[in-house]
Amino acid sequence: MAEQDTKVTAAYSGNEEVYPPSDSFRSKAHVASMEEYEEMWQRSVDDPESFWREKADRIDWFEPFETVKNVSYEPRNVSIKWYEEGVLNACYNAVDRHLDERADQTAFIYEPNDPNTEEAQHITYAELHENVCKFANILKKNGVKKGDRVTIYLPMIPAAAYAMLACARIGAPHSVVFAGFSPDSLSDRILDCESTFLITADEGVRATKTVPLKENADQALEKCPDVETVLVVQRTGGDIDWTEGRDIWYHEELSTVDAECECEPMNAEDPLFILYTSGSTGKPKGVLHTTGGYCVFTSLTHEYVFDYHEGDVFWCTADVGWITGHSYIVYGPLINGATQVFFEGTPTYPDASRLWDVVDKHDVNIFYTAPTAIRALMRQGDEYVEKTDRSSLRVLGTVGEPINPEAWRWYYNKVGNGKCPIVDTWWQTETGGIMITPLPGAVAQKPGAASKPFFGIQPEVVDNAGNIQEGACEGVLTIADSWPGQMRTVYKNHERFQNTYFSQFPGKYFTGDGCRRDEDGYYWITGRVDDVLNVSGHRIGTAELESALVAHDQVAEAAVVGFPHEVKGQGIYAYVTLLKDVDPSEELRDELVQYVREHIGPIAKPDFIQFTPSLPKTRSGKIMRRIIRKIAAGEFDDLGDTSTLADPGVVEELIDERKGMS
Numbered sequence: 193m194a195e196q197d198t199k200v201t202a203a204y205s206g207n208e209e210v211y212p213p214s215d216s217f218r219s220k221a222h223v224a225s226m227e228e229y230e231e232m233w234q235r236s237v238d239d240p241e242s243f244w245r246e247k248a249d250r251i252d253w254f255e256p257f258e259t260v261k262n263v264s265y266e267p268r269n270v271s272i273k274w275y276e277e278g279v280l281n282a283c284y285n286a287v288d289r290h291l292d293e294r295a296d297q298t299a300f301i302y303e304p305n306d307p308n309t310e311e312a313q314h315i316t317y318a319e320l321h322e323n324v325c326k327f328a329n330i331l332k333k334n335g336v337k338k339g340d341r342v343t344i345y346l347p348m349i350p351a352a353a354y355a356m357l358a359c360a361r362i363g364a365p366h367s368v369v370f371a372g373f374s375p376d377s378l379s380d381r382i383l384d385c386e387s388t389f390l391i392t393a394d395e396g397v398r399a400t401k402t403v404p405l406k407e408n409a410d411q412a413l414e415k416c417p418d419v420e421t422v423l424v425v426q427r428t429g430g431d432i433d434w435t436e437g438r439d440i441w442y443h444e445e446l447s448t449v450d451a452e453c454e455c456e457p458m459n460a461e462d463p464l465f466i467l468y469t470s471g472s473t474g475k476p477k478g479v480l481h482t483t484g485g486y487c488v489f490t491s492l493t494h495e496y497v498f499d500y501h502e503g504d505v506f507w508c509t510a511d512v513g514w515i516t517g518h519s520y521i522v523y524g525p526l527i528n529g530a531t532q533v534f535f536e537g538t539p540t541y542p543d544a545s546r547l548w549d550v551v552d553k554h555d556v557n558i559f560y561t562a563p564t565a566i567r568a569l570m571r572q573g574d575e576y577v578e579k580t581d582r583s584s585l586r587v588l589g590t591v592g593e594p595i596n597p598e599a600w601r602w603y604y605n606k607v608g609n610g611k612c613p614i615v616d617t618w619w620q621t622e623t624g625g626i627m628i629t630p631l632p633g634a635v636a637q638k639p640g641a642a643s644k645p646f647f648g649i650q651p652e653v654v655d656n657a658g659n660i661q662e663g664a665c666e667g668v669l670t671i672a673d674s675w676p677g678q679m680r681t682v683y684k685n686h687e688r689f690q691n692t693y694f695s696q697f698p699g700k701y702f703t704g705d706g707c708r709r710d711e712d713g714y715y716w717i718t719g720r721v722d723d724v725l726n727v728s729g730h731r732i733g734t735a736e737l738e739s740a741l742v743a744h745d746q747v748a749e750a751a752v753v754g755f756p757h758e759v760k761g762q763g764i765y766a767y768v769t770l771l772k773d774v775d776p777s778e779e780l781r782d783e784l785v786q787y788v789r790e791h792i793g794p795i796a797k798p799d800f801i802q803f804t805p806s807l808p809k810t811r812s813g814k815i816m817r818r819i820i821r822k823i824a825a826g827e828f829d830d831l832g833d834t835s836t837l838a839d840p841g842v843v844e845e846l847i848d849e850r851k852g853m854s
């Protein structure tokens with residue numbers, strides 16, 4: 193297939209590359225022109241009530257709502273409610289309501305880790321229903337009731353989706369903890385949401401390795417005396433320890449329960465789940481999402497943003513441990529009755545063709561992944577892509593971090609053969625669903641730009657003082673009004689919710705991201721403006737990393753910053769000051785890397801540790817992060833004003849040490 197010409201059309205300013213949707217794509221798209229998009233967007237923000245009332249029809253309600261929206265962004269009194277009198281069940285919408293028409297349609301194609309030893313499995317909507325009902329009955333039989341929080345620590349196996357949907361079915365909010373997190377991270381999350389029920393597996397598998405999930409869980413539970421039951425799913429059959437009276441096997445329980453289970457009627461504003469995410473300070477926050485608005489928003493964005501049509505095979509490569517997996521593997525696509533690939537594997541196992549082999553094997557039409565995966569595959573060489581067919585692909589998507597234009601072009605030309613629009617979707621755990629993205633049939637794409645707001649979303653760029661910027665500008669990204677998928681609170685800490693998101697710029701939701709808006713009104717996300725790193729699309733707070741490091745008994749002080757990393761986007765750079773009588777050594781460096789890995793998880797492993805006798809600080813004792821960020825990036829020339837430092841000599845020392853390292 194020929195590569196489509198890069199066009200710079202007269203309608204767009206500047207010399208940037210612009211990739212308009214092709215006529216053939218537009219002819220079948222839900223939204224087929226810029227005019228149509230703009231008209232719909234305008235209507236959605238001029239009269240949000242009628243827009244969101246109409247869109248709520250897409251889901252099934254047991255009892256109708258009256259009020260569409262009841263929101264206050266008043267900084268000390270934030271309250272967000274959508275469809276507040278409505279009664280529904282998220283699992284009913286994702287599963288049961290499809291049974292009349294699509295009982296035999298595949299819901300999930302489970303593609304296991306190793307394609308050479310295990311077959312893909314097709315799970316129909318009828319089978320999904322049976323599995324979820326049985327799972328829900330296991331939870332009920334073991335004492336889980338509406339409102340109880342259930343922690344899920346599972347690999348990417350179908351039971352993870354059954355577990356989430358079973359919780360939704362009985363009205364028990366789930367808290368999924370990514371299976372790559374350490375025992376400490378798991379116990380923190382269990383304790384914070386006071387869960388007494390944990391679901392895990394014996395082991396997970398990733399490429400050629402196994403992950404000792406049950407062992408991690410056992411370790412975590414030493415700190416969680418209130419956990420009464422651990423339901424264990426067998427994945428590998430590996431040896432595990434067993435605590436009688438607490439641990440139960442999923443496969444044994446299955447034969448004791450029946451395959452019918454009523455869906456609990458839930459209020460639109462009842463919690464659906466809690467998902468922890470890193471903030472700029474302290475421990476991760478329990479982001480709480482509720483039922484009605486989340487179902488409307490995830491299913492609507494799934495349909496429009498990916499131009500999803502009946503019969504499409506959709507594949508989001510995320511893990512259900514992240515928000516992307518919640519919204520675009522479990523809830524959004526299932527509510528739309530989609531067929532999806534559910535992928536346990538990794539992009540480079542057995543080799544770097546794996547993703548494209550799976551695309552061919554299951555005729556995937558819509559493919560959604562992270563820039564870090566694209567960059568990693570790009571480095572392996574074109575031959576791994578070129579030897580595959582990929583002609584089934586129609587739309588490509590990215591999420592999690594900005595995509596650099598070079599990786600964008602490779603994705604567009606090599607993976608998509610120059611014929612698939614790329615939707616660069618900006619959103620957050622907190623937003624529940626996609627907020628800024630080019631709609632693929634309507635909005636011409638610019639490599640690296642998240643582009644235009646979704647319906648109902650009103651981005652506002654402000655300066656640090658909160659002044660709204662007009663036209664082409666750069667500043668902090670805020671959102672002016674609420675949308676149905678928005679988080680409702682930080683679990684058990686509404687104060688933190690208000691302080692984090694609504695206090696900086698009163699009357700607006702503060703995203704924590706910086707952005708630029710160009711002459712065409714396109715949004716370009718420039719990265720976090722707070723102390724949160726984005727490593728391979730995963731958010732990690734520098735405060736969490738620093739407290740893990742200082743917990744080590746030879747460390748006096750630590751400061752962590754991000755630095756540009758070719759594959760991960762951002763890497764982790766830690767400055768460590770040791771206690772007075774401790775000498776720096778390679779062994780200690782390795783030990784600290786390992787220490788952080790064990791305390792948070794492999795994704796948090798520092799790439800560099802620089803030992804330093806002291807850190808640049810202001811006279812009031814604040815670490816000058818601007819300076820240590822530049823030094824970590826190897827940018828020594830333009831350090832800006834260092835006159836406020838307590839001891840400017842420290843900077844020279846840091847630079848010399850840094851130069852000695854690479």
Ligand code: 6R9
Nearest residue numbers: 591592593594616617618619620621705717
């Ligand atoms: C969905 C998800 C959110 C943070 C967000 C931003 C970054 C996400 C992006 C992007 C540039 C995109 N981010 N998508 N930056 N372009 N298309 O990733 O949620 O894990 O909460 O991360 O990720 O910095 O604030 P989450």
